Amino acid sequence: MLDVRRLRLLRELALRGTIAAVAEALSFTPSAVSQQLATLEREAGVPLLERSGRGVRLTPAGQNLVLHAEAVLERLERAAAELAEARHGPAGPLRIGAFPTATRSILPAALARLADRHPALEPMVSETDPAGAAHALRAGDLDVALIHDYDLVPAPLEPGLAAESLCEEAMYVASPVPGPTAAHGAAGAGLTVLARWRDAPWIMPGPDTLCRAVTEQVCRAAGFVPRVRHQVDEFATVLAFVAAGQGVAVVPQLGAVDPPPGVCLTPLPVRRRTRIAFRSGAGPHPAVAALTRALRASVPDGLGVAEEPHVPGPVP
Numbered sequence: 104m105l106d107v108r109r110l111r112l113l114r115e116l117a118l119r120g121t122i123a124a125v126a127e128a129l130s131f132t133p134s135a136v137s138q139q140l141a142t143l144e145r146e147a148g149v150p151l152l153e154r155s156g157r158g159v160r161l162t163p164a165g166q167n168l169v170l171h172a173e174a175v176l177e178r179l180e181r182a183a184a185e186l187a188e189a190r191h192g193p194a195g196p197l198r199i200g201a202f203p204t205a206t207r208s209i210l211p212a213a214l215a216r217l218a219d220r221h222p223a224l225e226p227m228v229s230e231t232d233p234a235g236a237a238h239a240l241r242a243g244d245l246d247v248a249l250i251h252d253y254d255l256v257p258a259p260l261e262p263g264l265a266a267e268s269l270c271e272e273a274m275y276v277a278s279p280v281p282g283p284t285a286a287h288g289a290a291g292a293g294l295t296v297l298a299r300w301r302d303a304p305w306i307m308p309g310p311d312t313l314c315r316a317v318t319e320q321v322c323r324a325a326g327f328v329p330r331v332r333h334q335v336d337e338f339a340t341v342l343a344f345v346a347a348g349q350g351v352a353v354v355p356q357l358g359a360v361d362p363p364p365g366v367c368l369t370p371l372p373v374r375r376r377t378r379i380a381f382r383s384g385a386g387p388h389p390a391v392a393a394l395t396r397a398l399r400a401s402v403p404d405g406l407g408v409a410e411e412p413h414v415p416g417p418v419p
Contacts, residue, residue, distance in 0.1 A: 104146070105143065105146050105147065106142070106143065106146065107175065107176070107179065108139070109139050109140065109142060109143035109146070110143070110168070110171075110172040110175060110176070111172070111176065111241075112125060112129070112136055112139050112140060112143070113140060113143060113151065113161075113165065113168060113169055113172060114169050114172045114173065114176070114241075114262070114263065115128065115129065115241065115242075116136075116140070116152075116159075116161070117161055117165075117166070117169045118241075118261065118262065118263075120158070121158050121159075122136050122137055122140075122158070122159065128238050128242055129242055140152060147164070147168065149162075149164045150162050150164065150165075151164055151165035151168060152165060173262055173263055173383070176263060176382070176383070176384070177263075177382075177383040177384035178384060179384070180382050180383060180384030180385040180388070181384040181385075181387065183385075183388065184384070184385060184386075184387045184388035184389070184391075185387075187388055187389050187390065193217075193221040193223065193224045193389040193390045193392075193393040194221070194223035194224055194389075194390070195223070195224070195225060195390070196225045196227060197224055197225065197226045197227065197246050197247065197390045197391075197394060198227050198229070198244065198245045198246045198247070199226055199227065199228045199229070199245065199246070199247050199248070199249075199394065200228075200229050200230075200231030200236050200239055200240075200245040200247070200248035200249070201228060201229075201230065201231065201248065201249040202230070202231065202232060202233055202249060202250075202251065203230055203336070203337060203338075204338060204355060204357035204358045205249045205251075205357065205377060206228065206230055207357075208357045208360070208403055209249070209269075209357075209398060209401050209402060209403070210228060210249075210398075210401075211401075212397075212400075212401035213394065213397040213398045213400070213401040214226055214228075214397075216397040216400060216401065217393060217394065217397050220393070220397075221390075221393050224390055224393065226394070229245070231245065231248060232312055232313075233248070233249075233250040233251055233252075233258065233313055234311060234312060234313060236248035236250050236380060237260075237261040237264055237380075240263075240264055240380060240381065240382055241261075241263050241264070241382065246381065246382075246385070246388075246390070246391065247379060247380070247381050247391055247394055247395075248379075248380045248381070249269070249377055249378070249379060249380075249398075250266065250377070250378050250380045251313065251375050251376060251377045251378070252313065252375075252376055252378075253274070253313065253317040253320075253373060253374070253375050253376070254372075254373050254374050255317055255320045255321060255324065255373060256313060256316045256317045256320055258313065260380070263382060263383055264380055264381070264382060264383060265380070265381060265382070265383045265384070265385070265386055266378040266379060266380040266381070267378060267379045267386070267395060268376065268377075268378055268379075269377045269378055269379050269398055269399065269402065270376075270377050270402045270406045270407055271374045271375065271376045271377070271406065271407040272355050272356035272357055272374065272375050272377075272406050272407065273355070273356045273370055273371075273374065273375075274317075274321075274353060274354070274355055274356070274370070274371045274373040274374065274375055275353070275354055275355075275356070275359055275368040275369060275370055275371060276296070276297060276300065276351060276352070276353055276354075276368075276369045276371060277341070277342055277345045277351060277352050277353075277354050277359065277362065277366050277367070277368055278300060278303075278345065278351045278366070278367050278369065279345050279346060279347075279348045279351070279365055279366065279367070280367060294321055294324045294325045294371065294372065294373075295325055295326075296325075296369060296371070297321060297322060297325035297327075297371075298325050298326060298327070300351045301322075301325070301326070301327040301329075302330075303330075303350060303351050304330055304331075304332035304333075304349065304350035304351075305318070305322075305329040305330060305331050305332060305333075305350050305351060305352065306331075306332065306333045306334075306335055306341050306344050306345065306349060306350045306351065306352040307319075307329070307331050307333070307334055307335075307352065308334065308335070308336045309334050309336055310334075312336070314336075314353075314355075317353065317373070317375075318352070318353040321353060321371060321373060332349065332350050333349060333350060338354050338355070338357075338358030338359070339358075341354060341358070342354065342358075342359070342362050342363055342366050343363060345365075345366050346362075346363040346364065346365040346366050353371070354368075355375045356375075356405070356406065357403070357406075374407075379394075379395055379398060
């Protein structure tokens with residue numbers, strides 16, 4: 104009989120590429136991961152890994168087993184959801200990851216709704232950049248994560264995850280002087296409005312974040328490479344820097360609430376989309392479903408709200 108925990112390690116190796124990366128992500132030692140995968144090979148009766156330079160790669164049999172592992176793990180999530188509903192409904196710990204603007208603008212109202220309607224549920228929130236949410240979900244460090252992507256920087260879901268749309272918001276370029284269009288007017292002549300600031304200093308989030316990637320992409324689409332002066336992640340601080348004449352920045356609608364005096368917001372033809380992500384099969388879990396309903400009811404006015412999709416029931 105194949106061990107589910109070892110199947111999970113094989114799946115992570117297929118996604119992360121190296122035993123060292125799997126070990127770091129799951130808080131194991133590399134030798135422990137290697138030993139567990141060697142045991143899985145003995146259970147399977149065929150080679151699952153082969154040497155590739157200094158690392159390893161999956162054999163065709165290993166790749167095929169990963170596909171079966173994905174299906175097994177999803178069915179186990181669905182089984183857990185059914186059992187939780189049969190036992191007590193929404194109750195116990197619920198680990199939630201969210202990016203800072205959603206943590207501030209959406210989660211407080213959602214948590215209040217959960218406390219009122221499901222007092223036995225114990226939500227625990229951790230600020231998590233969407234770039235790291237997939238690993239945390241698959242590792243079991245999170246149960247639900249709010250993630251986002253952009254028109255110009257789509258972020259396809261990784262294997263083992265599912266998601267539902269929550270909302271979408273506008274994007275702006277924040278500048279210390281009036282831009283070529285009014286703060287809440289039309290988006291003007293597409294991304295060419297950014298050409299006004301090609302020689303300005305830019306304020307950007309840190310590397311390896313989606314917010315940084317979308318800023319660089321919209322600038323490239325406008326025909327220039329931005330000159331980065333400051334690296335700041337928190338949008339309230341970004342706007343304070345803009346107001347102080349320290350540069351310009353691309354900010355989302357949730358990050359541009361109540362801008363300080365002296366900041367002009369010029370709309371861009373780019374949207375940021377927020378989704379509710381969880382492990383495949385976990386959507387019907389009573390705690391996950393309760394949080395999803397609370398999040399939908401807590402989207403601030405003025406954002407595009409996605410229609411609530413049908414949550415599939417257990418696979419017969």
